Amino acid sequence: MGAAQIRRWESGALAHAVSDPFGQGPLPWLRGSEQYFDDTGQVVPWYADETYARGGTGGPRSADDVRRQIKGFASSGAVAPGEAIDFHVTVNPPQEFSLDIYRIGHYAGEGASKIITSPRVSGIVQPAPLTADRTVSCHNWWQSSRLQVPDYWPIGAYVAVLTTLDGYRSHIPFTVRDSHPADLLLLLPDITWQAYNLYPEDGHTGASLYHAWDEEGRLLGEEDAATTVSFERPYAGAGLPLHVGHAYDFIRWAERYGYDLAYADARDLHAGRVDPTRYRGLIFPGHDEYWSVPMRRTVEQARDHGTSLVFLSANTMYWQVELSPSPSGEPDRLLSCRKRRGPGRPALWREVDRPEQQLLGIQYAGRVPEPHPLVVRNADHWLWEATGAGEGDELPGLVAGEADRYFPRTALPEHESRILLAHSPYRDSEGATRFQETSLYRAPSGALVFASGTFAWSPALDRPGHVDPRIQRATANLLDRICKRD
Structure with a gap:
C-alpha cells in the first residue's frame, strides 16, 4: 500500500x-x-x-x-x-x-x-x-x-x-x-x-x-x-x-445547566498540580483507560476525604502507566505502558492485585459490538427520581462501545451502601450473552462513587441524535446531590 x-x-x-x-x-x-x-x-x-x-x-x-x-x-x-x-x-x-x-x-x-x-x-x-x-x-x-x-x-x-x-x-x-x-x-x-x-x-x-x-x-x-x-x-x-467527543458532550450539557466547574487534565492530577480534596466531586467525563500510580493514589485519597467521584464512561483505569521526562528534561512528556510485554510487573491494574473495582465499584467486562438497551434496575432509587424510568425499562442504545460489570470474586471498596442501577444483557463478538452494570456506592467518608459502565452515557447528555432525557435527569440528580453534599 x-x-x-x-x-x-x-x-x-x-x-x-x-x-x-x-x-x-x-x-x-x-x-x-x-x-x-x-x-x-x-x-x-x-x-x-x-x-x-x-x-x-x-x-x-x-x-x-x-x-x-x-x-x-x-x-x-x-x-x-x-x-x-x-x-x-x-x-x-x-x-x-x-x-x-x-x-x-x-x-x-x-x-x-x-x-x-x-x-x-x-x-x-x-x-x-x-x-x-x-x-x-x-x-x-x-x-x-x-x-x-x-x-x-x-x-x-x-x-x-x-x-x-x-x-x-x-x-x-x-x-x-x-x-x-x-x-x-x-x-x-x-x-x-x-x-x-x-x-x-x-x-x-x-x-x-x-x-x-x-x-x-x-x-x-x-x-x-x-x-x-x-x-x-x-x-x-x-x-x-x-x-x-465524550468530554465535550458532558461539558456542553453541564455548562448549559450552570454547574460550577473547574478544569484540569490527567497529567495535572498525576503531577499534583490540582488538589482534588478542594472539590465536592471529580468528574471523569470520557474514556479514561490509562492511569498512573500517583493518579490513583490521589483520587483514592480524595474519596477518603469526602470528595465524590463520577465516572461517566467504561473501561476506566484499566492499564497502569508511567510518565517520564522528555530527552530535554521536560516533565511528563513520555507515556509508557508495557502492556503484557517485556520484563517487570504486568501493566493491568487487576493483575497487580489492585483491581479497578476496588475504586469504581465495577470494572471492565468487554466490548459491545452493537448498541444494546440499558435496562433500569432499582428504579425507586433517587438517581432515577423524576426520570420517568421504571423498573426493567430499556433505554435504547445506552450500552455501547465497551461495558463494565460487577465481578463477584473481586473485592469491593469499603462502603456504607452500594447499589446497582442497571443490569443490561448484550451480546459479545462471539454471540454470547454478557451483562453491563451501572454502580453507585457511598464510601465511609460520605463520598458518592458513581460508574456508568458504558461509553454511551456522556453522548446521551448532549450529542445530537443520542440525547436521552432520562440520562440527563439521572445525571442531574447525581450532581445536584454531590454539590449539596447530601
Missing part, C-alpha cells in the same frame, strides 16, 4: 470504531451553510464523520498525516490564566495560516465560542519526526506561535483551530485550568487520548500503544505497537483525539 493510499479511516479511527462508536463528535466550528452527508446520503449536522474524514465535500478540507498540509501540537496540555502556551506547527507547502481559539461550552446550542483570532502566522515545513523504538516525537520542531493566556479568560476546554491560506484545517486541544474553588473538578483524559494517538498515520512511521506499521504499510496490532509514546507530537488526522 503506497503512502498516498493511507487514509484516516483505514488506520486508527477504523481500528477503534468498534470500541468507540461516538468518537470525536460534533465540531461546532464546522457549522455553517455547508451540509455533510453520511454513506447513505443522509444529512449529518455539524459532524466530523467518516465521509468528512474521507475527504468528502463540504467545508474546509481536513489535513492528513501523509501530506501534512498543517499539523501542530501544544507545549503543554494545560495552562493557567496568565501563563503562556507555545504552538509548534508544520505547514506544507509553506504559507501563512490563521489560528482561531475556541472554548467548548453550550453557548446557546452553538457548542463552542470563538475567543480570539490571531494575526496570520508564517508557516514552515518542520523537520521529520524523530523515531526511536517506535516512539515518535516532534520535540525537534521550532516554536511557531506563543499564546499568552489573559487573566480574564474563563477556565475550560479549548481548541486551537489552524487553517492554511489554501483551506486546510487541523486542531490542537488544550485546557485552561485554575485553582479557584468550584463545586466540581472536570478531568480531561489526555493520557488516554495520547495512548490512542497513531500520529503520523502515514503508513510508515506512526505508532500508538495499539498500532504501528510494517514495511509494506500494513497496520500491526498491540504486540508490535509502541510501549512508549510522546506528548510532543500532533494528534493524528484532523488533530483531535479519537475519544474527545
